[in-house]
Amino acid sequence: MKKIMTFPMGGVHPPDSKEYSNSFSIRNAPIPSLAVIPMQQHMGAPAECLVNVGDKVEEGMLIGKSTGYFSANVHSSIPGTVKDIQEIYLPTGMKSKVVLIELEGEFRKPGSKSDDWRSASPKDLLDKIVNMGIVGLGGATFPTHIKYNLKPEVKLEYFVVNGVECEPFLTCDHRLMLEKTNEILEGIEIINKIMNPQDIYIGIEKNKPDALAVFEQTIGAKGLPFKVMPLKVKYPQGDEKQLLKALIGREVPSGGLPLDIGAVVSNVGTVFAIYEAVCLNKPLIERIVTVSGTAVKTPSNLKVRIGTKIGDLIDECNGVSKKPGKIIVGGPMMGFATADLNAPVTKGTSGVLVLSVREANLAGELTCIQCGKCVAACPLGLNPTTLYKLVDHGLYEEAKAESLFDCKECGCCAFVCPSHIPLVQGMRLGKFMVKKQKVK
Amino acid sequence: MTPDINPIVLFFASVFTSNILLANFLGMCSFIAISKDFKSANGLGLAVIIVLLITSVLNWAVYHLILVPLNLEYLRFIVFIIVIAASVQILEMVIDRISPALYMTLGIFLPLITVNCAILGVVLLLQIRNYSFVQSAVFGLGSGIGWWIAIISLAAIRKKLEKAPIPAGLKGPGITFITIGLMAMAFMGFSGILSVQ
Amino acid sequence: MKGSDNIFDKLSRIRGLKRFATIFSTLKGIVYGVQEISVGAPHIRDNIEIKRYMSCVIIALMPAALAAIYFHGLYVLAIIAVSYVVGGLVEVSFAVIRKKDIEEGFLVTGIIFPLTLPPATPLWIVAVGAFFGVLFGKEVFGGTGRNIFNPALVGRLFITIAFPGVMSGVYKMPLSDAITSATPLGLFKADHVITPVWDLLLGMSAGSLGEVFRLGIIAGGLFLMFIKVSNFRIPIAYLGTVALFAFIGGFFAPNVFAPPLLQLLTGGLLYGAFFMATDPVTSPMTNSGKWIAGILCGIFTVLIRTFSGYTEGVMFSIILVNALTPVLDTAILSIKYKAVKK
Numbered sequence: 001m002k003k004i005m006t007f008p009m010g011g012v013h014p015p016d017s018k019e020y021s022n023s024f025s026i027r028n029a030p031i032p033s034l035a036v037i038p039m040q041q042h043m044g045a046p047a048e049c050l051v052n053v054g055d056k057v058e059e060g061m062l063i064g065k066s067t068g069y070f071s072a073n074v075h076s077s078i079p080g081t082v083k084d085i086q087e088i089y090l091p092t093g094m095k096s097k098v099v100l101i102e103l104e105g106e107f108r109k110p111g112s113k114s115d116d117w118r119s120a121s122p123k124d125l126l127d128k129i130v131n132m133g134i135v136g137l138g139g140a141t142f143p144t145h146i147k148y149n150l151k152p153e154v155k156l157e158y159f160v161v162n163g164v165e166c167e168p169f170l171t172c173d174h175r176l177m178l179e180k181t182n183e184i185l186e187g188i189e190i191i192n193k194i195m196n197p198q199d200i201y202i203g204i205e206k207n208k209p210d211a212l213a214v215f216e217q218t219i220g221a222k223g224l225p226f227k228v229m230p231l232k233v234k235y236p237q238g239d240e241k242q243l244l245k246a247l248i249g250r251e252v253p254s255g256g257l258p259l260d261i262g263a264v265v266s267n268v269g270t271v272f273a274i275y276e277a278v279c280l281n282k283p284l285i286e287r288i289v290t291v292s293g294t295a296v297k298t299p300s301n302l303k304v305r306i307g308t309k310i311g312d313l314i315d316e317c318n319g320v321s322k323k324p325g326k327i328i329v330g331g332p333m334m335g336f337a338t339a340d341l342n343a344p345v346t347k348g349t350s351g352v353l354v355l356s357v358r359e360a361n362l363a364g365e366l367t368c369i370q371c372g373k374c375v376a377a378c379p380l381g382l383n384p385t386t387l388y389k390l391v392d393h394g395l396y397e398e399a400k401a402e403s404l405f406d407c408k409e410c411g412c413c414a415f416v417c418p419s420h421i422p423l424v425q426g427m428r429l430g431k432f433m434v435k436k437q438k439v440k
Numbered sequence: 441m442t443p444d445i446n447p448i449v450l451f452f453a454s455v456f457t458s459n460i461l462l463a464n465f466l467g468m469c470s471f472i473a474i475s476k477d478f479k480s481a482n483g484l485g486l487a488v489i490i491v492l493l494i495t496s497v498l499n500w501a502v503y504h505l506i507l508v509p510l511n512l513e514y515l516r517f518i519v520f521i522i523v524i525a526a527s528v529q530i531l532e533m534v535i536d537r538i539s540p541a542l543y544m545t546l547g548i549f550l551p552l553i554t555v556n557c558a559i560l561g562v563v564l565l566l567q568i569r570n571y572s573f574v575q576s577a578v579f580g581l582g583s584g585i586g587w588w589i590a591i592i593s594l595a596a597i598r599k600k601l602e603k604a605p606i607p608a609g610l611k612g613p614g615i616t617f618i619t620i621g622l623m624a625m626a627f628m629g630f631s632g633i634l635s636v637q
Numbered sequence: 638m639k640g641s642d643n644i645f646d647k648l649s650r651i652r653g654l655k656r657f658a659t660i661f662s663t664l665k666g667i668v669y670g671v672q673e674i675s676v677g678a679p680h681i682r683d684n685i686e687i688k689r690y691m692s693c694v695i696i697a698l699m700p701a702a703l704a705a706i707y708f709h710g711l712y713v714l715a716i717i718a719v720s721y722v723v724g725g726l727v728e729v730s731f732a733v734i735r736k737k738d739i740e741e742g743f744l745v746t747g748i749i750f751p752l753t754l755p756p757a758t759p760l761w762i763v764a765v766g767a768f769f770g771v772l773f774g775k776e777v778f779g780g781t782g783r784n785i786f787n788p789a790l791v792g793r794l795f796i797t798i799a800f801p802g803v804m805s806g807v808y809k810m811p812l813s814d815a816i817t818s819a820t821p822l823g824l825f826k827a828d829h830v831i832t833p834v835w836d837l838l839l840g841m842s843a844g845s846l847g848e849v850f851r852l853g854i855i856a857g858g859l860f861l862m863f864i865k866v867s868n869f870r871i872p873i874a875y876l877g878t879v880a881l882f883a884f885i886g887g888f889f890a891p892n893v894f895a896p897p898l899l900q901l902l903t904g905g906l907l908y909g910a911f912f913m914a915t916d917p918v919t920s921p922m923t924n925s926g927k928w929i930a931g932i933l934c935g936i937f938t939v940l941i942r943t944f945s946g947y948t949e950g951v952m953f954s955i956i957l958v959n960a961l962t963p964v965l966d967t968a969i970l971s972i973k974y975k976a977v978k979k
Contacts, residue, residue, distance in 0.1 A: 012683070014681055014683075015681075168681065326680060328680050332678075332679060332680040332681045333678060333679040333680070333681070334678050334679065335678060335680065336678065337677075337678075337680060353680075355680065355681075359681065360680070366686075366687050366688075366740075367687075367740055367742075367780070367781045367782040368782045369687060369742075369781065369782045369917045369918050370782060370917060370918050370919075370922055371917035371918075371922070372917070372921065372922030372923060372924075372926075372927075375922045375923055375970070376923075376924055381973055381974055382974070383922075383970050383974075385922070389603045390603075392603075393603050403974070409678075411678050411679035414677075414678075414679050414682070415679050415681065415682055415683055416683045416685075417682075417683075418683075418685045418686050418687045418689075418690055419686075419687050420682065420686065422677050424677060424678055424679065425677045456937075457940075478967060589961075589964075592964050593960050593961050593963065593964040595964075596963035596964035596966070596967045597785050597960070597963045597964075599963065599967070600785070600963045601778065601779070601783070601785070604778055604779030604783040605735070605737075605779040605780065605783070606777065606778060606779045606783075607776075607777060610777055615777060615778065618773060618777055619785060622773070622774075622785075622786050622791060622956070622960075623960045625791075625794055625795070625798060625956070626786075626794065626953055626956035626957045626959075626960060627957070628798055628953070629937075629941050629945060629947060629950060629952075629953025629954070629956075629957070630940075630941065630945055630953075631945060631946055631947075
């Protein structure tokens with residue numbers, strides 16, 4: 001029995017609510033008749049739109065070209081005609097140019113799997129990742145090629161596959177690990193070829209014993225040098241900082257990247273996308289989305305084309321069973337509430353949750369009683385209540401001195417706060433104001 | 441007669457039960473003036489500990505080895521103050537040399553320790569109570585630590601109160617006086633304990 | 638309850654009553670409940686919430702309060718009522734002046750404070766204590782959540798110091814009208830009398846209203862710890878330190894220190910440790926700070942009980958530790974963060 005690891009400081013245990021959807025296999029969502037494809041689906045600069053209204057596009061055609069290094073390509077998820085190009089607000093609050101594509105024409109036949117990559121050079125594989133628009137599918141949508149493009153003098157010690165999925169309700173990674181085990185392992189081999197790390201860890205939380213077992217078994221059968229690491233269930237273990245602290249016991253320095261401590265982390269979904277990109281020559285035009293929540297009639301894990309409306313996904317799950325109180329894009333801890341059923345699924349959408357009125361109704365903000373629950377819960381050892389008060393009083397620079405920018409907005413503090421103080425929003429405001437003052 | 445008090449008990453008494461600030465109310469001015477900022481409060485508190493320890497020992501020696509044999513006890517006020525001033529001057533130079541940052545934070549208040557009533561008060565108490573050399577050193581150190589604890593706790597409280605919606609008229613000195621009053625009220629609980637006379 | 642046209646909203650729009658809008662909105666909250674939808678992440682929350690928090694504390698105090706009424710008759714109800722009315726008036730008038738919402742905090746203070754009083758306390762002293770405690774213990778510091786010292790204890794401490802004559806002669810034995818000043822701790826200090834354990838547990842001893850029925854207090858305190866409303870660290874550290882210190886003291890000077898069991902089961906120790914030292918507002922935020930605060934409380938309590946002119950040291954020590962709480966937090970957080978940053 002392996003030692004079950006976790007990160008030492010802070011963290012919370014929200015009810016994981018995965019039982020709603022974790023027993024349903026991934027099925028295909030309907031192809032959207034109109035795909036809404038944002039140019040800004042990743043962290044960094046938005047892609048440059050390559051099509052005009054009236055253009056015919058094919059499935060998987062490049063329609064947004066990455067602008068510079070810190071950006072990513074965007075592809076059309078369906079064949080059809082460009083109907084319109086607009087600017088809309090995404091559920092994340094970002095404004096983005098979107099391409100509306102009306103379904104028309106033929107789908108590509110799925111290509112046969114090629115094993116060419118075993119003879120390809122790491123440089124070619126990395127180019128493939130750039131071309132296919134792969135970004136981190138865990139939620140942060142950090143362009144993957146930046147992470148993997150190591151300087152020649154850097155020797156990578158650890159590559160960690162993140163199968164933690166610590167957000168409640170979400171089960172898309174869990175199902176992917178069960179159903180696409182071989183593909184994920186091949187994806188890891190590809191990454192191994194690109195970066196050649198000393199050790200490869202696969203971190204999975206204990207609430208997915210079937211995934212742990214299937215990985216152990218398959219890795220054993222194939223004789224691959226990967227280590228499966230069971231982890232205690234604790235939020236926010238899926239954050240790369242916490243995951244690395246748990247697995248290799250090193251701390252990412254303040255303001256640094258995992259690479260600073262010799263590690264790179266990728267989500268299982270990303271690994272699977274890399275497999276598809278390299279072996280099936282398929283750009284990132286589909287992802288697995290968990291549609292769940294207490295008010296959804298049949299919670300499901302769906303394979304969804306990018307650009308599908310979230311309303312269509314809820315319909316596909318037979319609509320709602322109770323009066324819905326709130327629709328969340330992403331997980332319940334870090335996701336975004338939206339009122340727009342036409343909002344599109346993007347590369348970073350891991351879930352669409354519908355909560356009932358009872359759960360969405362939370363008593364309003366009350367006074368801070370200095371109970372210290374947030375201090376105990378913060379996985380980074382910050383003092384959320386003091387930071388919030390500093391921001392509240394407009395003392396942004398002082399908040400910065402108290403390490404405001406180390407905050408990852410994981411929401412642990414606000415989760416435990418008995419006064420329902422919007423701590424996360426306070427932190428965001430503080431960061432925004434500091435940046436704004438700097439621009440001035 | 442030297443009173444018969446165990447030095448450990450005396451130390452504890454001088455830190456808590458007969459706290460120089462909150463039970464004897466000595467050294468109030470710098471206590472209120474410097475406690476606005478935690479860092480300078482801490483620095484001043486540490487400076488007071490050192491000065492108190494040095495001056496208690498020096499003044500005990502001066503009094504018992506010079507003034508008493510020469511029958512010059514009536515000069516004690518002047519002599520005590522001169523000894524305090526001299527040791528503070530030397531300390532000031534040392535701090536300036538070792539830690540200019542601390543020197544800058546303390547600013548005018550380091551020389552002002554010279555006239556901090558807590559220092560002279562402690563020195564006079566030593567002489568009035570007729571403490572032995574060891575007792576003097578312990579009492580000086582304990583009183584300094586007591587003063588330091590009191591000022592850093594007040595500084596931390598004031599830091600916390602900075603962001604509180606205190607009624608406008610009570611902001612600043614008003615709420616500080618109320619806080620000190622409540623703290624002193626709590627210290628009354630120690631009344632009667634180990635009353636060091 | 639989306640429609641805003643209920644009676645309270647209407648009332649608060651009447652011109653002359655606008656000043657008192659806060660009172661109406663509080664009443665509205667009580668009658669209709671709060672219905673707000675949070676828009677920001679995280680979208681799920683832990684199920685502890687301050688209002689529930691406070692109701693749990695009041696429920697946990699019920700055994701002690703009911704026992705007090707049983708032991709000392711309906712006069713106890715008058716004491717509690719005076720405390721609520723005076724404390725509530727101060728709270729409400731400040732809320733009106735500040736134009737802020739009325740906080741529920743005084744509901745807890747208003748019951749904790751009278752239960753610390755001796756059974757025959759004159760009502761005017763109750764009023765003075767409640768007034769001083771809520772005003773100078775809490776409101777001048779900025780209201781609920783901002784106070785440095787426990788308001789109930791500030792009030793209690795004030796009347797102890799201000800009216801020593803009245804406050805020492807108002808203890809009664811339960812179920813009798815005979816005035817006595819001999820609390821179990823006082824008896825030990827004077828004559829080394831050790832009151833039997835069961836008398837102490839069941840409340841058959843002189844003492845303040847809420848502190849005598851100790852089985853009820855223990856039950857209430859454990860209930861609060863069990864549902865995680867109060868933190869277990871402070872009571873354990875506090876009681877443990879008292880027992881240990883008394884044991885060591887008794888080993889060296891058996892006639893000076895009361896024995897550990899007597900220390901634990903007398904005076905306001907259990908009441909203070911379970912209900913007052915754990916007050917989230919005035920206790921340290923950090924877990925290690927909570928341990929230290931509990932230990933300091935324990936040391937101060939035994940010292941004051943044993944050596945000072947007062948027979949009881951719980952309230953003094955809790956207030957003392959309240960004064961040290963901000964500096965404990967500052968120190969611990971800076972140490973903790975330094976460890977993280979390196």
